[in-house]
Amino acid sequence: MNRHGLPTLAVMAKDKTIYSCTECGGSTPKWQGKCPHCNAWNTLVETVPEGAAGPGRNRFAALASTSELAVLADIEAADVARTPTGIAELDRVLGGGIVEGGVVLIGGDPGIGKSTLLLQALDGLQRADVPSLYVTGEESGAQVALRSRRLGLDNSQVKVLAEIQLEKILATLNAARPAVAVIDSIQTVYSDQLTSAPGSVAQVRECAAHLTRAAKASGTSVVLVGHVTKEGALAGPRVLEHMVDTVLYFEGDTHSSFRLVRAIKNRFGAVNEIGVFAMTEKGLKGVANPSAIFLSQHAEPVPGSCVLVTLEGTRPMLVEIQALVDSGGPSPRRLSVGLERDRLAMLLAVLHRHAGVACMDQDVFVNAVGGVRISEPAADLAVMLAITSSLRGKPLPKGFIAFGEVGLAGEVRPAPRGQERLREAAKLGFSVAVVPKANAPKKGSRELEGLTIHPVERIEQAMDVVRGLA
Numbered sequence: 175m176n177r178h179g180l181p182t183l184a185v186m187a188k189d190k191t192i193y194s195c196t197e198c199g200g201s202t203p204k205w206q207g208k209c210p211h212c213n214a215w216n217t218l219v220e221t222v223p224e225g226a227a228g229p230g231r232n233r234f235a236a237l238a239s240t241s242e243l244a245v246l247a248d249i250e251a252a253d254v255a256r257t258p259t260g261i262a263e264l265d266r267v268l269g270g271g272i273v274e275g276g277v278v279l280i281g282g283d284p285g286i287g288k289s290t291l292l293l294q295a296l297d298g299l300q301r302a303d304v305p306s307l308y309v310t311g312e313e314s315g316a317q318v319a320l321r322s323r324r325l326g327l328d329n330s331q332v333k334v335l336a337e338i339q340l341e342k343i344l345a346t347l348n349a350a351r352p353a354v355a356v357i358d359s360i361q362t363v364y365s366d367q368l369t370s371a372p373g374s375v376a377q378v379r380e381c382a383a384h385l386t387r388a389a390k391a392s393g394t395s396v397v398l399v400g401h402v403t404k405e406g407a408l409a410g411p412r413v414l415e416h417m418v419d420t421v422l423y424f425e426g427d428t429h430s431s432f433r434l435v436r437a438i439k440n441r442f443g444a445v446n447e448i449g450v451f452a453m454t455e456k457g458l459k460g461v462a463n464p465s466a467i468f469l470s471q472h473a474e475p476v477p478g479s480c481v482l483v484t485l486e487g488t489r490p491m492l493v494e495i496q497a498l499v500d501s502g503g504p505s506p507r508r509l510s511v512g513l514e515r516d517r518l519a520m521l522l523a524v525l526h527r528h529a530g531v532a533c534m535d536q537d538v539f540v541n542a543v544g545g546v547r548i549s550e551p552a553a554d555l556a557v558m559l560a561i562t563s564s565l566r567g568k569p570l571p572k573g574f575i576a577f578g579e580v581g582l583a584g585e586v587r588p589a590p591r592g593q594e595r596l597r598e599a600a601k602l603g604f605s606v607a608v609v610p611k612a613n614a615p616k617k618g619s620r621e622l623e624g625l626t627i628h629p630v631e632r633i634e635q636a637m638d639v640v641r642g643l644a
Contacts, residue, residue: 415439575599
């Protein structure tokens with residue numbers, strides 16, 4: 175009763191929040207522009223005190239119980255069971271399928287096809303009698319149904335929940351017990367335990383932590399869709415990527431019909447594995463021969479083009495490297511698309527010092543065809559040969575491929591799994607290859623018939639070989 179004699183309403187108090195510094199770890203009861211402990215600006219984020227206990231925390235308290243000590247040699251090491259999604263390229267990236275209790279984080283630019291691919295995968299799982307749940311926080315159920323009709327998923331039995339409150343999502347997961355659940359997206363989910371808006375660092379971290387605990391406790395495989403920043407990195411706290419089991423990135427130009435899904439982290443499979451998809455009217459379809467989309471169809475060889483055999487996870491792929499060298503001004507430009515710009519500057523210096531090819535007064539542009547991103551150093555030799563070809567205006571021979579890492583001393587170092595690269599090139603009809611000497615096959619290899627291989631040890635030798643072939 176209050177002082178007027180009227181009954182008072184019971185109000186449930188929320189946990190108090192504090193603001194922690196992401197730089198030094200110090201905390202303060204209120205937000206400030208500058209951390210009072212280390213004087214760093216804009217580093218305070220809202221968090222829940224460790225001693226705070228809420229309904230969501232008590233629910234998973236059993237997971238924090240201490241397990242008994244065990245000797246590593248006595249622990250039975252069994253392979254994890256996987257459930258194929260029915261999409262071969264997605265299964266390749268995941269390492270064979272979805273793992274029970276695994277948490278997958280998938281990110282990419284808006285409109286690139288994340289929701290489309292996951293809706294197709296859930297429909298395939300549901301048709302294989304695997305209970306599935308699609309939690310949408312960005313769209314209504316009617317919008318998801320409209321996309322399903324557009325993709326040709328007739329009479330789809332996938333369960334859909336339009337909800338962004340974490341506690342209701344956890345209650346639905348506990349009641350429905352799906353084998354696979356998609357949260358689209360984690361930036362829209364919020365918890366009542368925090369006062370900050372959905373998408374904030376604290377909300378993303380806490381909601382992802384609770385969903386991860388729920389997945390491990392119930393065995394439900396959870397797929398989190400994440401937004402990306404303008405730099406292309408996943409939005410939210412970096413701890414989000416450490417918390418999950420698998421991190422997948424969508425790559426590719428939104429104006430192109432091809433998409434790449436790359437595994438950046440995978441506790442149950444190989445990293446840097448990629449899946450190649452083509453966007454069609456009926457959704458994303460896997461590409462059986464991805465090398466074909468990364469090779470331009472030239473009727474005759476053109477200057478500045480060199481085909482590289484790159485390795486993406488366990489898959490060798492042929493990618494065309496294009497270079498354009500043009501007269502520049504007093505400040506020549508160095509631009510690269512799909513390759514590291516700093517490495518391009520280093521290769522130009524090596525090319526000048528050890529091969530006598532000077533580009534200091536030239537604009538140099540390098541591009542990997544098809545929107546693929548190449549991070550391995552085995553692309554060095556192909557990049558340097560493409561630049562030299564463009565500078566001299568002489569095309570490389572027809573059916574020519576190259577790969578190999580080039581060091582600062584001008585040496586050509588071997589690339590990993592060179593025999594698989596050469597077999598892929600020979601299978602696609604290439605006839606001439608310049609490769610590191612350590613990657614040269616043994617004599618009498620029948621798998622490489624029709625492929626003439628020129629092993630080299632230094633960049634000067636590679637240039638001499640190309641001049642002799644021209």
